[in-house]
Amino acid sequence: MRATITAIAHHVPEAVFDNHWFESRLDTTDEWIQSRTGIRERHFAFEGGLSDILVPSALEALSRRGLRPEDVELIIVATVTGDRVFPSTASIIQNKIGAVNAWGFDLAGACSGFLYALITAAKMVESGTIKNVLLCSGDKMSAITNFEDRSTCVLFGDGGGCLVIEPTDDNSIGIIDYVLKMDGRGEPHLHQKAGGSLRPPSIETVTNREHFVYQDGKTVFKSAVIGMADASHEIMVRNGLEAKDIAWLIPHQANLRIIDATAQRMGLTKDKVMVNIDRYGNTTAGTIPICISELYEQRKIQKGDALVLSSFGAGYTWGAILVRWGLEKMQ
Ligand code: ACO
Secondary structure (H helix, E strand, O other): OEEEEEEEEEEOOOOEEEHHHHHOOOOOOHHHHHHHHOOOEEEOOOOOOHHHHHHHHHHHHHHHHOOOHHHOOEEEEEOOOOOOOOOOHHHHHHHHHOOOOOEEEEEOOHHHHHHHHHHHHHHHHHOOOOOOEEEEEEEEHHHHOOOOOHHHHOOEOEEEEEEEEEEEOOOOOEEEEEEEEEOHHHHHHEEEOOOOOOOOOOHHHHHOOOOOEEEOHHHHHHHHHHHHHHHHHHHHHHOOOOHHHOOEEEEOOOOHHHHHHHHHHHOOOHHHEOOOHHHHOEOHHHHHHHHHHHHHHOOOOOOOOEEEEEEEEOOOEEEEEEEEOOOOOOO
8 A cells, every 4th residue: 555645735924024124134135145045035923833834734735635624543743843842733733623533743853854754654554554644744943043143044934734645556656765864963063952851941041042043054055965965866766767757856945056956966957846945945844845735736746747855954864755746736
């Protein structure tokens, strides 16, 4: 039995902040941000938690599939910015949407959270014990962004998407193959210094602004360029695919230069690469579901299309997944 995506929807907060908004607060320029990252604007929700971002797309995805919340068996939430440390955001979403028969959990894979969660969901479905998974993936990065640090605050945005994953007996579609990797030696270069059990919140941690993203951008960049390109290339070779066989590369959107390097390694032309970093920035676990959902809503993917999803993020965590799209073009 194979698992496939049977519905998808996404949601971002309404408020848009362009690069000029940062120009008026920090020593930065629209030119620097666009040329170094590809980002033009992003969305922030200064009120509510991650669940408030994910619930609208959870309900929309279920409605598109014709499922009621009480039909959901398992909720997986991929995020590093859950509403609270505990309980899980999965349980909060369960309560908000009324998925009274579901169990669930959160999964922290940072920018690769969606890839990790998609394979977890697929394996649960393939085991035959779970009939459907509501996979919610997103981040409210504004909650852990230091708006006084120009080297990180311009990079991130808030948003997410939700999918329904179900079994299929159609062998021509589904979640086909994956390459998932982790290298914990990346921790010093990308982390949140305080708030966990190692360094619990205190007046000192707040004063030192340790509850925000810390990133050594240049070091992470070097690993990301290699990791994302390697994993994406590996999944192609392993499945005997050439550039012409791939409909879309759907890469994590942290930096346009990382995306371009990955596409180049795969031999793909720009028209086969999904890019929306200019409008959303890096929404961490939200990025890939937002990209897939936008392509679907724009009627740019059709049944049988080969999609390569790929990402690199904190941990380090990275990887690539090959999906054969199973839905007809959106009506
Ligand atoms: N405006 C103007 N100047 C800036 C800004 C800014 N917003 N930010 C940094 N600078 C300056 C720096 O201070 C530095 O100045 P200096 O040379 O005088 O010291 C200069 O610009 C170059 O800085 P770098 O950090 O070397 O810039 P770089 O070209 O590496 O770009 C970036 C930075 C965009 C962060 C890049 O390194 C990157 O994309 N890294 C990888 C990000 C990534 O993939 N992260 C993983 C996912 S995130 C997650 O998992 C949560």
